[in-house]
Amino acid sequence: MIRFHGVVKRFGKVAAVDGLNLEIGAGEVVALLGPNGSGKTTTLKMAAGLIRPDTGRVTLGEPPLDAVDPRARRSLSFLPQRVAFPEALTGREVVDFYRRLRALDTERAAAALKFASLNGAGERAVGTYSGGMTQRLGLAVAMLPDADALLLDEPTAALDQEGLQAFHRLVAERRSPRQGVLFTSHQVSDVERLADRIVVMVSGRIAGEYSREALRSWRDAHGMMRVRVDRSPADLLPAVVQVCARAVLEGDELRVPGCAAERAAVLDAIRSGGAAITGLVAEDGRLETLYAELVTRGGSHA
Numbered sequence: 001m002i003r004f005h006g007v008v009k010r011f012g013k014v015a016a017v018d019g020l021n022l023e024i025g026a027g028e029v030v031a032l033l034g035p036n037g038s039g040k041t042t043t044l045k046m047a048a049g050l051i052r053p054d055t056g057r058v059t060l061g062e063p064p065l066d067a068v069d070p071r072a073r074r075s076l077s078f079l080p081q082r083v084a085f086p087e088a089l090t091g092r093e094v095v096d097f098y099r100r101l102r103a104l105d106t107e108r109a110a111a112a113l114k115f116a117s118l119n120g121a122g123e124r125a126v127g128t129y130s131g132g133m134t135q136r137l138g139l140a141v142a143m144l145p146d147a148d149a150l151l152l153d154e155p156t157a158a159l160d161q162e163g164l165q166a167f168h169r170l171v172a173e174r175r176s177p178r179q180g181v182l183f184t185s186h187q188v189s190d191v192e193r194l195a196d197r198i199v200v201m202v203s204g205r206i207a208g209e210y211s212r213e214a215l216r217s218w219r220d221a222h223g224m225m226r227v228r229v230d231r232s233p234a235d236l237l238p239a240v241v242q243v244c245a246r247a248v249l250e251g252d253e254l255r256v257p258g259c260a261a262e263r264a265a266v267l268d269a270i271r272s273g274g275a276a277i278t279g280l281v282a283e284d285g286r287l288e289t290l291y292a293e294l295v296t297r298g299g300s301h302a
């Protein structure tokens with residue numbers, strides 16, 4: 001669907017993208033995470049055919065076409081990070097303009113405005129829109145064509161709750177066997193909710209890549225269960241350590257890191273040992289923690 005083969009893009013002496021190999025398959029939603037200046041926007045612009053790589057190749061579709069080929073661009077829809085429209089036009093006129101560029105049916109414009117929750121604002125001039133409404137208008141334009149590839153650069157920036165819901169619906173609608181979605185975001189919650197796979201970029205390189213299954217495994221391994229106990233016998237910790245070797249007892253709190261699959265067995269061991277459980281908190285590892293670790297690690301190797 002969308003493929004980056006050894007892609008390098010430099011701006012002067014700065015390598016915005018440095019040796020990128022990445023593939024987004026049909027029916028897949030992939031999120032690019034990374035700090036400012038990590039190469040996310042440059043990556044999307046190369047996929048959209050707006051800039052050419054210095055080295056390597058970016059292709060779209062089957063059979064693969066270079067992203068700069070006009071035939072490839074017909075198969076995608078791109079929402080840039082900063083959207084701007086003529087302020088004198090109404091939202092409906094903007095959407096209809098892009099509809100006519102795409103040679104689409106008139107019904108598409110009305111559906112797009114409704115989908116982006118801009119029904120009431122469609123007749124207003126864009127100059128009266130807030131930043132969030134302008135972003136929602138951009139979403140309406142992006143969802144006009146039934147494109148095979150959907151590229152969204154920071155689509156949730158400035159969105160209010162209603163706009164976020166529209167974006168989530170947009171991505172959910174694009175989940176089909178033939179359509180792929182690549183989006184960038186700083187919002188970890190959006191990534192967790194929407195992406196089939198996350199790719200963390202730092203200094204133009206991939207610092208980490210996780211499928212939903214791999215992320216779930218990481219969370220299980222990096223979670224923590226805290227159990228408050230009363231009347232704990234001396235042999236309580238040794239009994240629990242047999243189930244999860246990393247368990248630690250401090251005072252009346254038993255901390256059990258990771259070992260998510262064994263938590264029920266840990267609780268059984270506590271009860272069997274004669275201790276009373278007076279409090280219990282269990283949580284999985286957080287994507288924010290993983291992201292921070294990858295950014296730090298990737299930055300140290302830049």
